[in-house]
Amino acid sequence: MLRFVCLILVSATFAVQAQPVTGWVQNNYPSYTTSLFNVVNFGATGDCVTDDSIAISRAASAAIAQYNNKPSRGSAIYFPSGCYVYKTGLPTFYKTPVSIIGDGHGKSLISVDPSFSGDVFSWSDVWWGGNSTTVGTGGVTVSGVTITGTRTSPSQQNGFVFYDRADFVYISDIETYSLNGRALYFGGALKNSSQSYVRESHFYNMRFFNSGSPTSPVVEFATLGNGDRTNTNIIDGLDIYGPYGTGFVLRGNLSGSAVDIMQVSKMRIEGTGNGSTAADLLQIGDPVFLGNVNNIDFTQCVLIDPYTSYAALRITAASAATMPYQIRFQGRIAGGLPNGSGIVINAGRSIFLDIPAMAATVGPNLTISAAPMVGGPIWINAYNQESSWTKNIDESVASFVVKPALTSPF
16 A cells, blocks of 8 residues: 655754665665654654644755755655655755655655645755865755645646756656646756756656646747756656646747757657646747747657647747758647647748557648748658648748658658
8 A cells, every 4th residue: 555745834944964864775774874854853743634834844955955065965754654744934945955755656645735836846046156066056856756736726836947047957757737827847947046947967767647727838848038048857757747838948038048959758748637728748949039949859759639729749949040950840630639739830940750540630730930030951751651641831931841862752
């Protein structure tokens, strides 16, 4: 039988009390053996009833103090199997790379109270910043925790948010349920810096159910400000079910910003279960923001049941100068309730689509807008099924749309 964990937090201070731990955490995170702060040791009960806010805030304060005292070691808050009710969010971990560790899928549960507003966990400016590895603030780990929210909450509830600069982040085995806000957010918001991005980070086995809102994608990777950019990130295993906004967005928010050199594999976004949502499943670029997205690879992906009047995959931009390029998508457009369209290219060039299967959709299977917002080549391999697709391709770009041999028109 699975046990769960609920959590509630308020601001407090507490003496540093790092406790040795044994079992799964010690075996998987040996470097944290003397720097893990077990919330139970600070008074949390994890019984899904008791207000554990003060206890968890004390553990957080202790973890921050430990890092400030000895930055050469990691510092982490540990949630053993249980159910922790969460009413008041922790303060943002500003330049303190405090990690969040749970016992794994279905074991360490954070239950967000309907009155909660804001970010369950958030960090600001956790990057190496040119410092040596003994004093750098990058390298946050988040693993083995589940957050559950309340879709009827009047407030926005976000799961894991990274403000400003972040790098060497490692996230694995996390879930969110029914959050009225973003589940995972990088690079699109500022608190203490003039730049916001995430670099050189890895993300594995993430599942987000019935999260998001009309103004908040479930997952967003963005860049804000000039200078460095969101790049060289790897996502392997991303499951988004029933998003209440756009499922996954990649975009640069300002002119000169960019999101590039990313690999996304084994991604599944399914619209079934929330047919009233007005949003795309996957959006690359943005029709308003002035940043750029380029050199993105999607492999072994499936987009299921796009919403009415929206697309499974949309590639877009605010201007021809910022059109996405070198975008590669390999995967299927599938489903039994396809209320929307398949692939919509409003803006882009050097786009390579490998589509083994395309389910019938209410809107066109393929829509491509006019030049100059679209340039070539648009390379499409539908394994000889493309003749059965419904298409709406502007005549001005028809010559750009080619089959794998790059010689014959689509």
